[in-house]
Amino acid sequence: MDRLSDKVAIVTGGGSGIGRATALLLADEGARVAVADLSAEAAQTVAGDITKAGGDAVPVTVDVSSSGDAAAMVDQTMDAFGALHILYNNAGVDSSGDVVDGDEDDWDRCLGVNAKGTFLCSKFAAPAIESSGGGAIINQGSVAALVGVPNFAAYCAAKGAVVSLTRSMAVDLASRRIRVNCICPGTVFTPLMEPMLAARGGGDLDKGLELTIAKYPVGRLGEPEDIARVALFLASDDAAFVTGSIYTADGGMTAQ
Ligand SMILES: NC(=O)c1ccc[n+]([C@@H]2O[C@H](COP(=O)([O-])OP(=O)(O)OC[C@H]3O[C@@H](n4cnc5c(N)ncnc54)[C@H](O)[C@@H]3O)[C@@H](O)[C@H]2O)c1
Structure with missing residues (x-):
């Protein structure tokens, strides 16, 4: 119940699905949570659920693909809680089509949110985490980064970028006392x-x-909570020696 006491976390895409489940679980473990989402209403609802359960949360409206929004998200979290230790780069969007019929705007949107969004939020969060004494960044990948999923070309490419960026960040941010890992979930409804x-x-x-x-x-x-529990482990001191790792959480789908 208190694996994250005294910690502050940002969960992007925290208004729905895996992000919502993770925001609730991190708060249950004692973290103060910034629930960050493109949907102001969804962010408010989840932050309200945490507060009603006795936790501490603030809603933040953000488009993670916008540099100004990503910077403001970190500023609002620091203003609210005075520190930042955990960033879960979970916000994501899908795509449709293979490489022939895929739409250029769809590619830009998918890479913009999933890959560039991970870059931007990390860019502004890392100095805040360092100044708070260190912590963890968790990037949301997918099995689509590891195997070809039909008619998901842009999404596969975006999540492949997230996996590679994770390794790069882990190497670069270790000296700032920031661990960086990636979760690759299988299908979660x-x-x-x-x-x-x-x-x-x-x-x-x-x-x-x-x-x-x-x-x-x-x-x-998968259930959202299956992935939230992996995120909790990677966010916690139980994972103190874990960085640069890619955690597949897919019920054995890619093991075949
Ligand atoms: N559900 C799955 O099967 C599955 C599998 C592998 C990976 N993932 C990844 O997990 C993450 C969460 O997915 P989910 O299934 O919980 O989806 P979801 O649609 O339930 O939740 C995604 C949330 O992200 C928010 N969001 C979308 N664009 C945003 C933006 N630009 N800025 C900020 N917030 C934004 C949405 O408003 C939504 O609340 C995504 O990165 C997704 O790619 C999901």
Whole structure:
């Protein structure tokens, strides 16, 4: 219950899905949390849920692909809590299409949020984490960084960039006492994945779910909490010697 007492965390994309579950879990472990999301309403709702449960949270509205927003997110967190130790670069968007029919704007949006957003939030958070005595950055990758997922070209490329950036950041930021790791989740049933799952089933969501579950040796998809618990480990001192690692959390999907 108190693995993160005295810690301050930012969770981007904290208003939904994996980010929401992680914001709640980090707060439950004693962290003060900035719930940062493009949706002001979603950020407020999750921050309110944390506060109602006895935790400490502030909502922050941010577009992680905007330099000004990313800088302001860190400033607002420092103003609210006076320190920063943990950044979870979780905000992400999907893409559609293969490399032939993929749309250029879709590519820019997907790389802009997933890859550039990770760069920008880390750029402004790292000095604040260093000045707070060090901490951890967790980047959200995907199994799509490790295997080719059909009709997900831009998303695969963006998450591949996040994996490579993680290793680069781990090497560069170690001297600032910042550990940097990446989680590569398999399919978790969240609003992000619903269109992809429905498309896989030819418009039938249940069929898409069935086809997808068949790819998972554990016989189920992930829950947001499955990923949140990996993030908690990487954020905590239990992972004090862990940096530059890529944590696959996919029910064995990529082990086959
Ligand atoms: N769900 C999965 O199967 C799965 C698998 C692997 C990786 N991921 C990754 O996990 C992360 C979270 O995904 P999720 O499934 O929980 O999705 P979700 O759609 O439930 O939540 C994503 C959140 O990010 C926010 N967001 C979107 N663009 C943003 C931006 N520009 N700035 C700030 N916030 C923004 C959204 O408003 C939303 O609240 C993403 O990076 C996603 O790529 C998800």
